[in-house]
Amino acid sequence: MTSSEAWLEQLHDNGYRITAARRAVVDTVFGATHSLTPQEVYESARKKYRALGLVTVYRTLEKLEELHLIQRVHQPMGCHAFIAAGIGHQHLLLCQHCGQVEFFEGDDLDALTRSIAKKTGYQIQEHWLQLFGLCANCR
Amino acid sequence: MTSSEAWLEQLHDNGYRITAARRAVVDTVFGATHSLTPQEVYESARKKYRALGLVTVYRTLEKLEELHLIQRVHQPMGCHAFIAAGIGHQHLLLCQHCGQVEFFEGDDLDALTRSIAKKTGYQIQEHWLQLFGLCANCR
DNA sequence: TACTAATTGAAAATGTTTTTCAGTAAGGAA
């Protein structure tokens, strides 16, 4: 089941209720190919559910992030946008022109990590890797 | 010359004036081993120059960033802190316990980049890599 | 030393996110 219904089910399974407001937010963020700020989610989701309040957008995004269904996207211009989360260990690839977001996996940073750990004395626990460029359409 | 004087000189060379307020901010950020938010810079720099205003901190950080003397640090908890910039192509290593920031270089992501470019059709132009862990003292 | 334009801090304005609150409604239990 790969649809926004699965997200709603996840919310329900975690004791959260399914409401019209949440449906609108979930439908908006699920399957978006660009990252969206709370304000952008609000504007878009309100087309589906007119009475939606911005506060509910913040609250719903918070819960979706907590359940790892969405994740924050970090960019030079700002870090307030969200995108549906990748599954497992994945990294982001961002188009600098149109803003499209893609995931990729298969980075092997073990050698690098070991080398840095040895050099610095750090015990490395996590890494962030993000690529920026131009997507097939924009190049 | 590796001192905060060099930063002041850079400011001067770019047509900015050197003032007591700027000295206090520069002295605070230069050589800090942890990233600092504007508020933290303000609190610390005010010990050196009591009359300093928060607005001037924002304005000075803006100029230092513009001259690539400092850079923004992105973290899960927030992206509003700054640290003295690395020289050339360097990446960040952050201690999750004490917040210490270190730089490292020598990442070779060419193979990965080429592979992702081929797979996705992207023309990759830039990358962000950041490692998180525990520093020698905190582990 | 004098002058001009950049810089200053305070206050106001703007923008974003969180909290408060009273009314509403989801969804399990009967």
Next chain:
DNA sequence: TTCCTTACTGAAAAACATTTTCAATTAGTA
């Protein structure tokens, strides 16, 4: 179905963060 508890809602207010405005000050050159 109906009832009941409790989560959820939007609006307004509050809390924060950042930027703009402005009149007074001061750096740095002529």
